[in-house]
Amino acid sequence: MAADITESVPQAPWWGWAAAGAGLPEGAARVLRARLGAEIGEPVAPAALDEVELPEPELTAAALEALAGAAGHAAVSQRASDRLRHAAGKHTPDLLRQRAGRPLAAPDAVVTPDTEAAVAAILGVCAAHDIAVVPFGGGTSVVGGVAPLRGGHAAVIALDLGRLDALIALDETDRTATFEAGIRGPALERALAARGFTLGHLPQSHQQATLGGYAATRSAGQASTGYGAIAELITGIRIETPSGRLDLGGRAPASAAGPDLRQLVIGSEGAFGVITRVTVAIRRAPTRKAYGSWAFPSFDAGAAAVRALAQDGGRGDLPEVCRLSDEEETELTLAQSDSGATRTLRRWLGLRGIDTPALLLGVWEGTDGEVRRRRSRAARILRSHGGVPTTERPAAAWDAGRFGAPRLRDELLAVGVMVDTLETAATWSELPETHRAVAEAIRGALAAGPATTGSGAAGSGSGANAGTAAGSAGAPSAVQGHISHMYRDGASLYYTFIAAAEADPIAQYERVKAAANAAILARGATITHHHAVGTEHAALLPAEIGPLGVRALRAVKAELDPAGIMNPGKLLGAPAAANAAAAGGATEPAPEPAPGNPVLDSSPSAASNG
Numbered sequence: 001m002a003a004d005i006t007e008s009v010p011q012a013p014w015w016g017w018a019a020a021g022a023g024l025p026e027g028a029a030r031v032l033r034a035r036l037g038a039e040i041g042e043p044v045a046p047a048a049l050d051e052v053e054l055p056e057p058e059l060t061a062a063a064l065e066a067l068a069g070a071a072g073h074a075a076v077s078q079r080a081s082d083r084l085r086h087a088a089g090k091h092t093p094d095l096l097r098q099r100a101g102r103p104l105a106a107p108d109a110v111v112t113p114d115t116e117a118a119v120a121a122i123l124g125v126c127a128a129h130d131i132a133v134v135p136f137g138g139g140t141s142v143v144g145g146v147a148p149l150r151g152g153h154a155a156v157i158a159l160d161l162g163r164l165d166a167l168i169a170l171d172e173t174d175r176t177a178t179f180e181a182g183i184r185g186p187a188l189e190r191a192l193a194a195r196g197f198t199l200g201h202l203p204q205s206h207q208q209a210t211l212g213g214y215a216a217t218r219s220a221g222q223a224s225t226g227y228g229a230i231a232e233l234i235t236g237i238r239i240e241t242p243s244g245r246l247d248l249g250g251r252a253p254a255s256a257a258g259p260d261l262r263q264l265v266i267g268s269e270g271a272f273g274v275i276t277r278v279t280v281a282i283r284r285a286p287t288r289k290a291y292g293s294w295a296f297p298s299f300d301a302g303a304a305a306v307r308a309l310a311q312d313g314g315r316g317d318l319p320e321v322c323r324l325s326d327e328e329e330t331e332l333t334l335a336q337s338d339s340g341a342t343r344t345l346r347r348w349l350g351l352r353g354i355d356t357p358a359l360l361l362g363v364w365e366g367t368d369g370e371v372r373r374r375r376s377r378a379a380r381i382l383r384s385h386g387g388v389p390t391t392e393r394p395a396a397a398w399d400a401g402r403f404g405a406p407r408l409r410d411e412l413l414a415v416g417v418m419v420d421t422l423e424t425a426a427t428w429s430e431l432p433e434t435h436r437a438v439a440e441a442i443r444g445a446l447a448a449g450p451a452t453t454g455s456g457a458a459g460s461g462s463g464a465n466a467g468t469a470a471g472s473a474g475a476p477s478a479v480q481g482h483i484s485h486m487y488r489d490g491a492s493l494y495y496t497f498i499a500a501a502e503a504d505p506i507a508q509y510e511r512v513k514a515a516a517n518a519a520i521l522a523r524g525a526t527i528t529h530h531h532a533v534g535t536e537h538a539a540l541l542p543a544e545i546g547p548l549g550v551r552a553l554r555a556v557k558a559e560l561d562p563a564g565i566m567n568p569g570k571l572l573g574a575p576a577a578a579n580a581a582a583a584g585g586a587t588e589p590a591p592e593p594a595p596g597n598p599v600l601d602s603s604p605s606a607a608s609n610g
């Protein structure tokens with residue numbers, strides 16, 4: 001149940017997800033050796049704190065004093081450890097730079113208010129002193145959402161919401177709960193569980209992510225198929241902006257009073273203001289889970305079956321967690337286990353003509369009778385679409401291990417393996433082709449290898465060498481995918497790519513991202529289903545919502561944030577003024593190159609996020 005998987009709240013180190021673990025599991029290491037053709041080397045430790053190069057803070061004494069006046073002296077820190085922990089999010093280029101001890105930039109101070117009034121006062125100080133504000137929840141962004149960009153302002157602070165973490169109200173009649181926005185996933189679920197409820201929103205990052213962060217990024221939990229993504233769960237939201245407070249929703253279950261402004265705040269990524277409280281729809285905590293796993297002869301066949309479940313099944317037939325791996329992800333998962341059970345499964349499927357299976361996992365949550373009834377109705381539909389039932393074990397094993405996976409990425413990066421994830425979503429009619437096109441684009445970019453000439457080398461951050469220049473052949477790779485958030489009209493698509501790191505792993509990453517983005521846009525799919533826009537996808541937003549759509553959002557920002565201090569460079573990209581400055585060379589500092597780690601090693605499917 002939600003409560004029993006959210007007991008621990010690891011404190012992320014500044015260079016990764018979790019403190020050093022026990023290394024790679026043997027199964028993962030074996031698959032990597034076999035797949036990537038290399039021996040696993042000794043892990044390279046991240047830089048020590050005193051080796052880290054941090055820029056000098058640029059806040060004036062007057063600005064510091066004013067911030068302390070707004071939030072309290074103890075709430076304003078310029079300690080290196082605090083600045084470092086707020087210097088980046090958690091996507092692979094962030095971690096590569098952090099591990100190397102050469103962060104791109106750091107906030108000039110970290111401010112941790114403990115009241116909404118203090119948040120409003122801080123925004124006033126920042127507007128008056130020309131200070132950019134980066135709202136900081138759990139810092140788990142994988143799209144550059146918390147990058148400490150100044151955007152042409154005199155300084156930048158990270159505004160950490162971590163002390164705003166209270167349950168404000170729980171209404172059992174309305175089945176809603178209101179929280180301060182800085183509460184993290186486990187604390188939120190614990191508070192609800194104490195009263196017999198759950199939110200059911202469990203992104204793989206929930207142990208560190210916050211409710212405000214979920215809202216700001218339009219996040220989707222791993223059980224979103226059953227519970228709904230965060231945009232469907234939020235009934236009310238409050239945001240403090242430099243122009244004042246907006247209190248939205250929460251008056252009635254629905255309203256025809258104009259466009260739903262909550263939806264303008266959900267997904268605003270800190271560019272309009274700071275979300276300080278959120279009201280969510282809650283459910284009775286489930287008392288039972290039921291698991292089911294089915295094998296299909298191909299990913300396309302599995303997707304057709306899931307579509308039938310989503311469109312023709314009855315209410316509740318879709319499991320809360322519904323996850324279909326493609327053939328590659330299924331193979332890499334099975335290959336990590338050489339148990340008798342896995343061998344038996346392969347034989348059993350082989351006898352039914354399924355040699356390259358695509359595995360569907362389902363987790364139903366509810367009461368005992370409910371979950372069994374729902375699972376057997378779903379089973380009938382899946383069988384009628386060619387699904388071969390296996391045991392409950394694969395789904396139960398996935399459920400038990402899913403929140404350990406992010407740590408694995410740290411282990412992989414330590415031993416010189418490039419690993420990261422990316423995602424999109426497509427309608428059912430486009431999904432099979434989109435899946436193939438994006439996977440092939442990623443494989444092609446990895447196989448192309450690094451450019452041998454041109455200015456894009458050595459982590460310039462330009463992404464200009466995206467697989468176009470002549471290059472040496474890339475290393476062997478594994479590219480796996482799954483769908484995991486189902487809708488009546490389509491589903492998300494999620495990819496994990498793994499390869500030996502090149503000498504410039506950030507350039508390697510950018511090459512892959514550029515190729516995948518091009519394929520996603522060419523297929524007419526979305527640039528992001530749940531990771532959000534951040535800096536990573538900001539240049540692609542016009543392709544998704546059109547230039548007029550971007551201008552409309554800019555107009556909203558101009559009203560709520562006239563000085564443009566809120567999270568510069570995220571969501572809407574650089575403002576026009578910053579672009580002009582950039583043309584004159586006064587840009588944000590370019591990313592430092594991460595050192596190459598030529599040693600190959602590490603682990604596949606388990607490192608997959610989301």
Ligand SMILES: Cc1cc2nc3c(=O)[nH]c(=O)nc-3n(C[C@H](O)[C@H](O)[C@H](O)COP(=O)(O)OP(=O)(O)OC[C@H]3O[C@@H](n4cnc5c(N)ncnc54)[C@H](O)[C@@H]3O)c2cc1C
Nearest residue numbers: 137138139140141145203204205210212213220270275610
């Ligand atoms: C290992 C891993 C697994 C992940 N799995 C998933 C997944 O399953 N599903 C999913 O949706 N995402 C996933 N993510 C992405 C990320 O965790 C989500 O985007 C999450 O919602 C971010 O929450 P946060 O509190 O960490 O926000 P942060 O990373 O701190 O911030 C994200 C963005 O929101 C802004 N922001 C944060 N708080 C506020 C606030 N109170 N007011 C205004 N703006 C704010 C920030 O400025 C930034 O632009 C994963 C990330 C990692 C590293």
